[in-house]
Amino acid sequence: GQNIDQPTEMTATEGAIVQINCTYQTSGFNGLFWYQQHAGEAPTFLSYNVLDGLEEKGRFSSFLSRSKGYSYLLLKELQMKDSASYLCAVRDLGGRGSTLGRLYFGRGTQLTVWP
Amino acid sequence: GAGVSQSPRYKVTKRGQDVALRCDPISGHVSLYWYRQALGQGPEFLTYFNYEAQQDKSGLPNDRFSAERPEGSISTLTIQRTEQRDSAMYRCASSSSAGEETQYFGPGTRLLVL
Numbered sequence: 001g002q003n004i005d006q007p008t009e010m011t012a013t014e015g016a017i018v019q020i021n022c023t024y025q026t027s028g029f030n031g032l033f034w035y036q037q038h039a040g041e042a043p044t045f046l047s048y049n050v051l052d053g054l055e056e057k058g059r060f061s062s063f064l065s066r067s068k069g070y071s072y073l074l075l076k077e078l079q080m081k082d083s084a085s086y087l088c089a090v091r092d093l094g095g096r097g098s099t100l101g102r103l104y105f106g107r108g109t110q111l112t113v114w115p
Numbered sequence: 116g117a118g119v120s121q122s123p124r125y126k127v128t129k130r131g132q133d134v135a136l137r138c139d140p141i142s143g144h145v146s147l148y149w150y151r152q153a154l155g156q157g158p159e160f161l162t163y164f165n166y167e168a169q170q171d172k173s174g175l176p177n178d179r180f181s182a183e184r185p186e187g188s189i190s191t192l193t194i195q196r197t198e199q200r201d202s203a204m205y206r207c208a209s210s211s212s213a214g215e216e217t218q219y220f221g222p223g224t225r226l227l228v229l
Contacts, residue, residue, distance in 0.1 A: 105159070106157050108157050109159050
């Protein structure tokens with residue numbers, strides 16, 4: 001199974017930088033994902049890491065350390081529209097010869113951006 | 116279609132009734148996933164398909180839950196003899212191929228069992 005831990009809530013102000021941490025314990029690992037979910041809406045894909053290091057995509061960056069079972073999502077130049085839940089998810093190795101495994105999601109970090 | 120669609124968007128049913136939730140994935144997407152999401156929680160995996168083959172159903176809570184995707188496109192999640200604890204948001208997602216990193220989620224079906 002999988003155990004994924006992330007903070008429940010975070011707050012920040014417009015223009016600031018925030019880092020959302022995620023730690024995981026897995027029986028198999030095949031990638032870590034970050035999704036953004038606004039209230040009442042579907043999750044939308046933000047980033048994917050399968051190798052150690054930092055992946056940068058505009059204002060958002062995601063880091064992975066497989067040896068530490070640790071990832072973070074870094075949001076720069078925060079805007080009010082960034083207020084949302086941020087979901088960390090781990091994909092396992094799958095079974096029966098399938099290369100695609102199921103996603104295990106954390107409970108999400110609710111980020112509130114204040115003016 | 117342009118995105119993943121699900122129907123109905125809202126379903127209110129009485130305890131003991133059967134319900135069928137439909138998912139129409141992005142056209143051409145091979146892989147289709149069903150999740151359940153409680154308020155304030157992340158999505159919880161239920162089952163997934165590659166084409167018409169159900170690859171993993173280990174997340175289905177019990178034998179009242181079943182899913183099919185007979186022609187490798189539209190999928191139906193069926194809950195028999197619904198119970199109040201089945202009330203949740205049921206989400207479907209699809210990806211273009213097995214191993215594709217991005218899953219695209221649909222708007223969900225909000226199920227309320229009275």
